[in-house]
Amino acid sequence: MIEMLSYDFMQRAFLAGIIIAILASVSGTFVVLRRYSMITETLAHSALVGVAVGLVAGYNPLWMAVVLALVAAWLIEYLRSYFSLYSDAVLSILLSGSLAVAVVIVSLGGAFNNSLFSYLFGSILSVSTEDIYTIVIFGTVSLALLLLFSKELFFIAYDEEVAQTSGVKVKLLNFLLVSVVAIIIALSIRVVGSLLIGALMVIPTVAALQYRVGFLPTVLTSLSFAIASVILGMSLSFYFSLPSGATIVLCVITIFIASLVITKR
Amino acid sequence: MKFSVPIFDVKNLNFRVGDQEILKDISFQIFNGEYVAIIGPNGGGKTTLVRMLLGLSKPTSAEIRIYGKKLSRFKEWSKIGYVPQRASHVDANFPATVEDIVEMGRVSKRAFFSTLSKEDKAIVHDAMLTMDVVDLKDKMIGTLSGGQRQRVMIARALASKPEILILDEPNTGVDMASQKRFYSLLSKLNKEENITIVFITHDVGVIADDIGRLFTINQKATICNNPKEALSCEEMSELYGIEAHLIHNHKHEH
Numbered sequence: 465m466i467e468m469l470s471y472d473f474m475q476r477a478f479l480a481g482i483i484i485a486i487l488a489s490v491s492g493t494f495v496v497l498r499r500y501s502m503i504t505e506t507l508a509h510s511a512l513v514g515v516a517v518g519l520v521a522g523y524n525p526l527w528m529a530v531v532l533a534l535v536a537a538w539l540i541e542y543l544r545s546y547f548s549l550y551s552d553a554v555l556s557i558l559l560s561g562s563l564a565v566a567v568v569i570v571s572l573g574g575a576f577n578n579s580l581f582s583y584l585f586g587s588i589l590s591v592s593t594e595d596i597y598t599i600v601i602f603g604t605v606s607l608a609l610l611l612l613f614s615k616e617l618f619f620i621a622y623d624e625e626v627a628q629t630s631g632v633k634v635k636l637l638n639f640l641l642v643s644v645v646a647i648i649i650a651l652s653i654r655v656v657g658s659l660l661i662g663a664l665m666v667i668p669t670v671a672a673l674q675y676r677v678g679f680l681p682t683v684l685t686s687l688s689f690a691i692a693s694v695i696l697g698m699s700l701s702f703y704f705s706l707p708s709g710a711t712i713v714l715c716v717i718t719i720f721i722a723s724l725v726i727t728k729r
Numbered sequence: 730m731k732f733s734v735p736i737f738d739v740k741n742l743n744f745r746v747g748d749q750e751i752l753k754d755i756s757f758q759i760f761n762g763e764y765v766a767i768i769g770p771n772g773g774g775k776t777t778l779v780r781m782l783l784g785l786s787k788p789t790s791a792e793i794r795i796y797g798k799k800l801s802r803f804k805e806w807s808k809i810g811y812v813p814q815r816a817s818h819v820d821a822n823f824p825a826t827v828e829d830i831v832e833m834g835r836v837s838k839r840a841f842f843s844t845l846s847k848e849d850k851a852i853v854h855d856a857m858l859t860m861d862v863v864d865l866k867d868k869m870i871g872t873l874s875g876g877q878r879q880r881v882m883i884a885r886a887l888a889s890k891p892e893i894l895i896l897d898e899p900n901t902g903v904d905m906a907s908q909k910r911f912y913s914l915l916s917k918l919n920k921e922e923n924i925t926i927v928f929i930t931h932d933v934g935v936i937a938d939d940i941g942r943l944f945t946i947n948q949k950a951t952i953c954n955n956p957k958e959a960l961s962c963e964e965m966s967e968l969y970g971i972e973a974h975l976i977h978n979h980k981h982e983h
Contacts, residue, residue: 497823497824618825619833619836622819622823623813626812628784628806629784629811630806630807630837631804631837673824676869678824678825678869679826
């Protein structure tokens with residue numbers, strides 16, 4: 465452990481990973497309870513369009529990922545509320561659409577290389593100091609917003625209509641939640657990768673739900689599962705030269721299966 | 730001035746879906762301190778009407794005022810406690826204790842802080858006490874019986890200190906003994922706490938003794954100011970169709 469942390473890049477990776485674990489699991493609680501789990505996959509692919517634009521046009525891919533994920537999140541909310549479309553169909557259309565656009569941009573720009581691969585599956589080697597700043601700034605704002613409105617978001621997750629008739633600004637908060645989720649997903653693709661971030665958002669909460677405890681204990685359990693998976697996954701990734709995102713996801717799935725087994729007994 | 734500005738003032742409410750008229754020319758007022766039952770056969774439009782009063786569905790045409798304000802301009806939603814029909818059907822896995830749920834009643838009342846004040850906590854406790862769910866406060870909502878959940882949902886509504894309580898078929902799936910206790914509690918809230926109660930049900934036999942006015946909704950609205958007479962009135966059984974018969978039989982059994 466000491467040896468691993470003597471490397472600068474590992475310190476950055478751990479810092480980024482733990483922040484991402486906190487953000488993903490806290491926002492993931494609301495996402496799962498609202499049955500929005502699929503939105504994480506779609507936004508991750510939209511973030512990839514941002515990465516593609518960034519790589520080809522020479523902008524910071526992480527910033528571009530944040531912008532494109534936000535645009536996609538707002539588009540989803542707009543389509544969902546103003547047209548009577550099935551929300552899972554909207555998510556599916558945007559997911560494939562985004563991936564297609566990303567692939568076309570990257571292929572036209574000739575950027576099909578390792579750099580893109582690292583955004584797909586995450587790479588602990590690639591977290592730069594600039595990335596850390598971006599993650600800390602956006603992450604702090606996102607977490608503050610989530611905590612500030614946690615009671616309202618929890619109420620909406622429980623019953624959207626009753627929340628609305630109690631004076632909770634449901635539309636505004638739905639918009640806020642998808643925006644925050646979009647930002648968090650975009651920030652996460654450095655560490656976990658766009659194909660795997662959905663897992664880090666959804667699985668810790670689903671595992672925590674198995675213990676059937678109240679709201680706060682559920683969030684805290686989910687948080688500790690996410691942090692444990694990131695630390696364990698990154699360590700395994702370092703010692704066995706495995707891709708970090710995939711290793712983290714396998715760790716969180718192991719925790720989920722263990723939770724299922726423990727709580728069923 | 731108990732009966733001055735009506736809480737709900739509905740004029741000429743119409744709702745059509747395609748060629749089908751769901752609700753036609755409905756006008757009524759509900760005043761502070763009243764105990765109103767809205768009854769009607771399933772599919773008659775009761776729930777639709779209530780959702781329109783709360784801005785959850787849009788009528789084809791209507792003029793709806795709440796506390797004298799147009800529905801679209803009304804902001805003081807915490808004055809209204811709404812317990813929807815499906816309230817007692819919660820996801821068994823939802824991570825909320827009874828206390829978590831009742832605390833939701835304070836959410837729109839507080840400022841932008843994550844924690845509730847001591848006063849909020851006291852109000853939440855009082856609401857749980859009124860609905861007799863204090864002993865259940867640490868239990869998960871998914872583990873409760875239908876009757877217990879129903880009381881928790883109303884405690885949640887009471888925690889926002891509403892002036893009017895709107896309950897949509899809260900007695901569905903609840904056993905007879907719990908129902909009786911529940912109805913006497915509603916009467917108490919109405920008489921002692923002066924909470925206006927609007928109660929939607931297809932089963933009118935049980936509450937007939939307590940209610941002040943009875944609205945029957947089956948496309949059109951008929952308002953009876955004396956519910957005891959209404960139960961036997963011809964107009965009513967005409968509106969209610971075959972179900973009026975069933976209700977009378979049902980009543981004899983208990």
